[in-house]
Amino acid sequence: MNVEALKIHDLLVKRKIKRVIFIPSKIEIWEIKSNNNNNIYWIDFTKNYCSCKGFYYNTKNSPCYHIRAVSAAITQSGYEIEILQDNKLNSYLDSLIDNLIENNR
Numbered sequence: 228m229n230v231e232a233l234k235i236h237d238l239l240v241k242r243k244i245k246r247v248i249f250i251p252s253k254i255e256i257w258e259i260k261s262n263n264n265n266n267i268y269w270i271d272f273t274k275n276y277c278s279c280k281g282f283y284y285n286t287k288n289s290p291c292y293h294i295r296a297v298s299a300a301i302t303q304s305g306y307e308i309e310i311l312q313d314n315k316l317n318s319y320l321d322s323l324i325d326n327l328i329e330n331n332r
Contacts, residue, residue, distance in 0.1 A: 235296045237262055239305035244296060247309045249316050257297045266330045269323055272297050278327055
């Protein structure tokens with residue numbers, strides 16, 4: 228197994244991937260807790276987007292391993308599910324933005 232495959236395997240085994248579903252809108256956001264620090268990356272799988280620096284700098288070459296990890300999690304049912312009401316969406320997004328700012332200082 229190469230390094231990336233090992234990282235993805237570790238994310239799956241440690242259940243660090245979460246699918247957050249807002250109802251009734253069915254908006255979906257994927258979260259991945261970092262293996263290395265306290266960062267939480269959010270992924271919009273339908274738009275092939277990740278909030279990590281690797282995605283920002285290398286997206287033209289290939290998707291980051293977080294996006295591939297979500298794909299593997301879907302295939303293997305290797306993720307947690309959190310269901311929230313739509314009225315929680317704004318506070319959820321605020322917390323995501325705060326996390327991104329804090330972890331990119």
